[in-house]
Amino acid sequence: MALSGLDIYKLLPKTNCKQCGFATCLAFAMQLARKALTVEKCPFISEEAKRILEEQSLPAIRLITLGAEGEKLEIGNETVMFRHEEKFRNPAGLGFIIEDSLEDAEIKKRLEKINKLKFERVGQILEVNLIAVKQCLDPERFLRAVEVVLANSALPLMLISGDSAALKKTALRAMARRPLLCCANKENFKDMASVAGELGLPLVAAAQDALDLAYLTKELNSLGIKDLILDTGIKSVTEKIWDLTQIRRQALKRSNRALGYPSLVIVDKDDPYEEAIEASAYIAKYAGIVLIRGIASWEVLSILTLRQNIFTDPQKPLQVEPRLYPVGKATKKSPVLVTTNFSLTYYTVLGEVEASKIPSYILSVDTEGMSVLTAWAAEKFNADSISKALDKCGIKDAVEHRNLIIPGYVAVLSGDLEEKSGFKVIVGPKEAAGLPAFLKNLN
Numbered sequence: 001m002a003l004s005g006l007d008i009y010k011l012l013p014k015t016n017c018k019q020c021g022f023a024t025c026l027a028f029a030m031q032l033a034r035k036a037l038t039v040e041k042c043p044f045i046s047e048e049a050k051r052i053l054e055e056q057s058l059p060a061i062r063l064i065t066l067g068a069e070g071e072k073l074e075i076g077n078e079t080v081m082f083r084h085e086e087k088f089r090n091p092a093g094l095g096f097i098i099e100d101s102l103e104d105a106e107i108k109k110r111l112e113k114i115n116k117l118k119f120e121r122v123g124q125i126l127e128v129n130l131i132a133v134k135q136c137l138d139p140e141r142f143l144r145a146v147e148v149v150l151a152n153s154a155l156p157l158m159l160i161s162g163d164s165a166a167l168k169k170t171a172l173r174a175m176a177r178r179p180l181l182c183c184a185n186k187e188n189f190k191d192m193a194s195v196a197g198e199l200g201l202p203l204v205a206a207a208q209d210a211l212d213l214a215y216l217t218k219e220l221n222s223l224g225i226k227d228l229i230l231d232t233g234i235k236s237v238t239e240k241i242w243d244l245t246q247i248r249r250q251a252l253k254r255s256n257r258a259l260g261y262p263s264l265v266i267v268d269k270d271d272p273y274e275e276a277i278e279a280s281a282y283i284a285k286y287a288g289i290v291l292i293r294g295i296a297s298w299e300v301l302s303i304l305t306l307r308q309n310i311f312t313d314p315q316k317p318l319q320v321e322p323r324l325y326p327v328g329k330a331t332k333k334s335p336v337l338v339t340t341n342f343s344l345t346y347y348t349v350l351g352e353v354e355a356s357k358i359p360s361y362i363l364s365v366d367t368e369g370m371s372v373l374t375a376w377a378a379e380k381f382n383a384d385s386i387s388k389a390l391d392k393c394g395i396k397d398a399v400e401h402r403n404l405i406i407p408g409y410v411a412v413l414s415g416d417l418e419e420k421s422g423f424k425v426i427v428g429p430k431e432a433a434g435l436p437a438f439l440k441n442l443n
């Protein structure tokens with residue numbers, strides 16, 4: 001829990017000497033509590049107090065960075081249990097397990113498919129994040145499998161092996177990717193810490209439950225390993241969600257530094273539907289990395305869509321730039337449709353206009369990312385805002401007519417909008433799905 005101004009005051013010298021620029025130690029403490037300045041401003045603070053305050057300023061869940069510059073995966077640094085309290089910060093990484101028992105050709109084939117798993121949705125690119133190579137055979141084969149992955153994928157890498165010597169040899173080959181090592185447990189943690197410490201790489205700590213994990217991370221910390229990811233093994237969904245929730249709760253609500261790290265989940269399901277459902281559940285609560293085996297586009301897209309929704313800032317709806325968008329080879333005779341700049345609304349309208357195959361213009365009005373009815377109720381999508389957008393967007397030069405199609409839900413705007421804009425208003429369908437038929441019959 002964050003220290004209050006009074007808690008911090010108790011750690012200060014209380015001499016009110018003013019050298020920090022504040023009249024009293026209490027005033028300085030209040031600014032520290034607000035994180036408006038740093039502890040160095042007071043030259044008289046004790047080393048112990050400094051240590052406590054610096055520790056206090058660290059994130060409750062450590063930010064862990066995997067991969068090389070340009071293909072980095074950042075996880076952790078989360079501050080809330082529930083998205084509506086503020087927002088979730090770093091989207092869970094979605095990765096794929098590749099076992100070294102596969103033939104090289106099969107590994108390449110899988111990587112080719114994984115490399116194509118990029119999707120555009122409401123103006124954002126959804127991508128996968130990680131390849132985890134698992135040792136099932138001898139160290140030489142493990143090394144060879146990792147070399148195939150390095151040559152055929154630029155994604156961040158995770159290396160899974162219980163053999164610290166094999167892990168070190170393979171990690172040395174992959175150092176440019178700053179791979180995540182997996183994993184240290186209560187039997188091997190000294191060997192694994194030695195490899196991770198020597199190479200400066202992040203490490204997965206694995207134990208059966210949160211309590212054992214807390215002991216293990218303390219041991220690893222004492223050996224100098226700070227970049228950790230937590231794993232409580234493969235369990236039922238209920239047990240796993242319980243573990244993930246306890247770890248997050250302990251870190252955020254109890255300031256338990258020993259559990260202040262992102263979590264890893266490996267989904268072990270043959271059925272791709274079950275795999276997609278489980279992965280989605282773990283992304284919602286509270287995995288930092290989710291590893292799956294399935295590489296089918298439909299499965300990955302469904303998981304990435306869920307992730308995009310969970311990790312969108314609820315205070316800032318996804319928005320497109322408010323402006324005029326030509327669709328197809330729009331001409332001076334093309335119809336003009338108006339909508340809001342909420343991404344989901346805009347892209348839904350765009351999809352239907354494209355489906356109609358009628359070149360058109362879509363005017364996206366700045367409604368601060370609100371959908372049509374919400375923006376209308378908030379007076380962000382009305383005759384004034386639409387008229388101003390029409391004046392600014394250049395549509396008057398782009399088309400030779402003065403007709404404007406508005407969403408059916410805001411038909412009530414027609415009279416006022418005609419008066420203020422000088423455009424003839426045509427009321428379109430209420431739902432975007434009605435646009436293709438509507439546009440085809442427009443003449």
Ligand code: SF4
Pocket residue numbers: 012013014015016017018019020021022023024025028041042043044045
């Ligand atoms: S410099 Fe330190 S001791 Fe002096 S007033 Fe500021 S906080 Fe208090």
